[in-house]
Amino acid sequence: xxxxxxxxxxxxxxxxxxxxxxxxxxxxxxxxxxxxxxxxxxxxxxxxxxxxxxxxxxxxxxxxxxxxxxxxxxxxxxxxxxxxxxxxxxxxxxxxxxxxxxxxxxxxxxxxxxxxxxxxxxxxxxxxxxxxxxxxxxxxxxxxxxxxxxxxxxxxxxxxxxxxxxxxxxxxxxxxxxxxxxxxx
Amino acid sequence: xxxxxxxxxxxxxxxxxxxxxxxxxxxxxxxxxxxxxxxxxxxxxxxxxxxxxxxxxxxxxxxxxxxxxxxxxxxxxxxxxxxxxxxxxxxxxxxxxxxxxxxxxxxxxxxxxxxxxxxxxxx
Numbered sequence: 559x560x561x562x563x564x565x566x567x568x569x570x571x572x573x574x575x576x577x578x579x580x581x582x583x584x585x586x587x588x589x590x591x592x593x594x595x596x597x598x599x600x601x602x603x604x605x606x607x608x609x610x611x612x613x614x615x616x617x618x619x620x621x622x623x624x625x626x627x628x629x630x631x632x633x634x635x636x637x638x639x640x641x642x643x644x645x646x647x648x649x650x651x652x653x654x655x656x657x658x659x660x661x662x663x664x665x666x667x668x669x670x671x672x673x674x675x676x677x678x679x680x681x682x683x684x685x686x687x688x689x690x691x692x693x694x695x696x697x698x699x700x701x702x703x704x705x706x707x708x709x710x711x712x713x714x715x716x717x718x719x720x721x722x723x724x725x726x727x728x729x730x731x732x733x734x735x736x737x738x739x740x741x742x743x
Numbered sequence: 744x745x746x747x748x749x750x751x752x753x754x755x756x757x758x759x760x761x762x763x764x765x766x767x768x769x770x771x772x773x774x775x776x777x778x779x780x781x782x783x784x785x786x787x788x789x790x791x792x793x794x795x796x797x798x799x800x801x802x803x804x805x806x807x808x809x810x811x812x813x814x815x816x817x818x819x820x821x822x823x824x825x826x827x828x829x830x831x832x833x834x835x836x837x838x839x840x841x842x843x844x845x846x847x848x849x850x851x852x853x854x855x856x857x858x859x860x861x862x863x864x865x866x
Binding site: 719732736 | 754777812
């Protein structure tokens with residue numbers, strides 16, 4: 559398994575990138591009262607049929623033909639389930655795919671959330687033809703980064719321009735710090 | 744909360760500059776493998792070292808990008824350097840330190856670091 563939830567999210571979101579998504583939504587929602595850390599990755603990519611969905615959660619099914627899926631989904635599923643949480647993947651051909659992983663927040667087996675700034679920042683700046691909607695919240699307080707809104711403000715200035723890239727990094731770091739208020743997840 | 748006005752200020756500054764980065768064929772591409780195998784082997788600090796290094800040194804006409812699994816998982820983290828008109832160079836088992844060397848010697852100096860390439864491993 560990957561040592562941070564953020565690395566799994568980066569990995570799973572690559573599937574959305576390769577599925578030719580035009581919008582990828584990533585939601586990280588922490589609820590301390592319910593002892594839950596929930597991750598949802600939702601895309602409007604090419605989607606999968608029922609059989610393919612069954613296959614992606616099976617690490618041993620991976621053949622050269624389906625190598626684009628590989629161990630990413632099984633790792634993600636296992637990391638959530640090993641905390642006593644749950645995992646769900648649903649997909650529709652031509653519509654998109656939704657992956658949800660719920661982690662029990664206090665479980666000793668839960669990986670740290672890790673460097674979400676890097677995950678979101680690199681997805682945005684390295685895939686400038688795709689829009690990203692990132693939601694992060696802790697106990698109902700949260701923020702959103704919507705590249706569609708950023709693009710509107712930026713006019714034609716690309717998201718991977720150094721100044722914009724730095725801004726995105728700071729936006730993620732500062733807003734996350736404000737929401738976390740010194741707590742680490 | 745970080746204000747979106749700062750973003751508008753960046754736009755106003757940038758729009759006065761004519762040379763926005765263009766991703767055309769004259770661009771050298773540095774491609775980092777970021778599939779499960781790459782990530783598990785430590786591709787993140789490598790990608791970070793390349794993007795930060797290129798940006799810090801203000802190198803133009805170089806684009807850092809990512810790709811999926813290229814089928815050589817045992818050699819991950821893998822980085823491919825594709826310069827226009829030149830043969831593709833595949834670096835294997837990369838680290839952030841090696842990335843800094845590649846920027847210095849290969850990207851800036853134009854000299855391939857053969858000790859880190861895939862050819863050095865299969866010979």
